[in-house]
Amino acid sequence: MKCERFVVNAAGRRVPTIVNGKEMIPFQGIGKYKPGGRKYAPPIPSCLDYPSNGDKTLDSLEEALKRCGLKNGMSISTHHHLRDGDLISNLIFDIAHANGIKDLTWVPSASFPCNEPLIRYLEDGTIHHIEGSMNGALGKFTSYGGMKGCAVLRSHGGRVQAIQDGEVKIDIAVIAAPSADCFGNATGAQGPSACGVLGYSLVDMMYADKVIVVTDNLVPFPCMPFQIQGNYVDYVVVVDKIGIPEKIISGTTQLTKSPDRLLLAQWTAQFCAEAGLLRNGIGIQTGAGGTSLSVGLHFHEQLKNNGWKARFGFGGSTQYMVKMLEDGVMDYILDAQAFDLEAVRSVKDNKNHIDLSVYQSYNFHSKGNYTSLIDIVILGATELDTQFNGNVVTHSDGLLLHGIGGWQNCLHAKCTILPIPLFRDRIPVIVDQLTTLCGPGELIDVVVTERGIAINPLRKDLIEKMKNSSLPIVSMQDLKAQADAICGVPDKAAISDKDEDTVAVIKWVDGTVLDTVKRVLV
């Protein structure tokens, strides 16, 4: 059994308390669960075991993996800094497969279409299950029950929390780095495969038993300024190419051209202005989606027109956020991920563009939570219910097609706004019953659609501020009725409701189990 001992959690969802043989805690409500004990600690190393000249380079990744003691059942972590241009993560499992290794757990910070070839290793048992995110083809494969174990889906912050807490023990972390020295100091800011920031790998560096840095740009010691610290690194592997540059970074991030999305962006910005959310000294996160980028553009203009400045913008960063920094309407960019070439340039050259790992910014089991300092965050969703609960991982047909990303973490911002179309083609966004619960409605404040804006009834302050607005403020029930009138009420998709058909569990930011994903039947 992949999942056992099901109980109903505080969100009313039936979840397992044992997943892949490990005990799990059911979701207990927002802010209810606090962990005890101590953080996980990797073994104490000694410099005696490492070359005194500091040269940890090896010729091949295979040799490095072998020296790290690669064996059946291990957990291997990778990161998505190189996004769809990543050439390293698949290579690890090619090597494992060639050496007859079985039952590995893959712990990526995110997966991309380029990881589709790993399906064959999930089929032949080289990989037992994935703990991380599953996009596109991998997600579909998981949805149809192809994975041997049960997938565990976590947010970016949930991933660092799980590794820190020892919930997931990383045996070998492989960090693909655009530049590194022989000692293992590394950075994403320079080199032919530059991706800007390595914000997802800091936690693996600190807590994995073994750490391998793979680079295609070896520089003389010291690699400065470094983002990965060589003291944590066991081996440095030099290869010809770690990534395909044009797939690592989109040359330019694209603003949406869709008139409907532009309207959502305009209303979102207008809402923020009228509700008094946008003001001098705020912190914002707008993301890299076409609609959110357009929201950012409106923010830029409004800040400038008012003579205001945002104190900080949270990455992932784009050319549009960089323009805010350079145009003097933002003091700092705090950044775990650079999305385009302008952002990569900026993080390298601008001292106010700060690389900030998600371990610092998104970790719920930490002495404070950066995300709760953000004033306005712009997010998306695949589904919402009338209680404002949200789904970001599955579509209404049940297919798991997206990761949680930073979504759950950012829900903790002071105001969470979701500009989303009321329906996509015929598929309504607002549903009676979410396919998968990823975020409790208590944390979602405003939903902006092209047919009206719904404010969470819990946000009496916002409702009061918007009561004379010219914007169409409506209820979620009203939005749902509008969508149903246009699209028709959808039938229930053919998704199993049996415990034994659990293909994935959704973790909340505190490590508890929020929901499950069930097998799609047709």
Next chain:
Amino acid sequence: MDEMKKFATAGNKGKGVRSDCFISIELCSQDGISVEMVSKVKALYGKQIEVEIKEMLNFFDIRHAKVAIEDSGAIPLVIAARMEACIKQLIQTEKEYLLPFLAANAYTTQRDTHRFTRLYLPGNTPSLAINAGIHKPNAIILDLEDAVAYDKKFEARFMVRNALRGIHFYGAEKMVRISQLPKGLDDLSYIIPHGVNLILVPKCECADQIMVLNQHIETLKNRHHITHDIWLMPIIESALGVMHAFDIAKAAPNVVAMAIGLEDYTADLGVKRTAEANESFFARSMLVNACKAVGIQAIDSVFSDVSDMEALKNNVLRSKALGFDGMGCIHPRQISVIHQHFAPDAEEIEKAKKIIHAYMMAQEKGLGVVSLGSKMIDAPVVKRAEKTIQLAVSMGKLSANWREEFED
């Protein structure tokens, strides 16, 4: 159609097609109804789509047929339009499959309704129509003419009819551009009984065309017991049309506006259409004069560079200065720019406020003569100021209670 076909198709498919479907129907002599479906929404709507298809076949008494649908998220009224377009190629019937008329669309418009913007929507492209109303153009135009390929005109009529009945346009005046006359007369039965507010008459060249069109409209109105006015907006697109502009403008009392189409007009002149538009200055002035002489609205051509908002703004300002009352849009992004710049600007509003205030004061004091400072104000000046104030209020640029805060 003497010999009816056994196999028919309608709709669109392929990359980039959204909210539409492609349907083929083959009539058979036995084996009942079979439905083959490829749909991106099959998991959620597959059963409903099949029910809808079977209901329609049953409605048209088709007992044996093979139906194949490739669906990219078409809403029911789109599927129904595609089905009916197929069926009417296969059987002779007077029956129409009409989905309920959306109550929210049951509005009529006035002769002097604002027509600053009218958003063109290709009649056979439902994805663009579904959300058109949310961008709040003054009017939407479901286009059966140039925006629809010749071999798609037949199916587009069902699409336009169903759109008029069922797509919520949020109060936008519902216009249809029919095909060039006389072919366009065949479009009328698909729109007149289904809530159209105004008909655009393309390539209009003489008043007789309007008379003939109105005869057909009257016949249909009587048949369907329609009593409200259905307005006309002839489009002048040729040298001959320009020369006849005045006759066309006064051809019938339901002609409420006249538009100019510069692409065809410049082609007719054999000149290039330029950004400065000097080549069409005469035509546009003729059109404005003809309209003002009859007291109807003069509507400018579309501006085709949808990415250049600055050039659009300049175009609008030029257009307004010539006396136009609105223009066409080919992209929702153009709407707000056009509204903003056709609307009276701050200086115009201030001047109008002073004039109206002086006029009201004179009325209250029982004075026959209105003066502002040392100037006497004529009735037409007051009238124009009133119009400016009304416009400013209706466009949210001025509070309706502006006089309460007004200081001399």
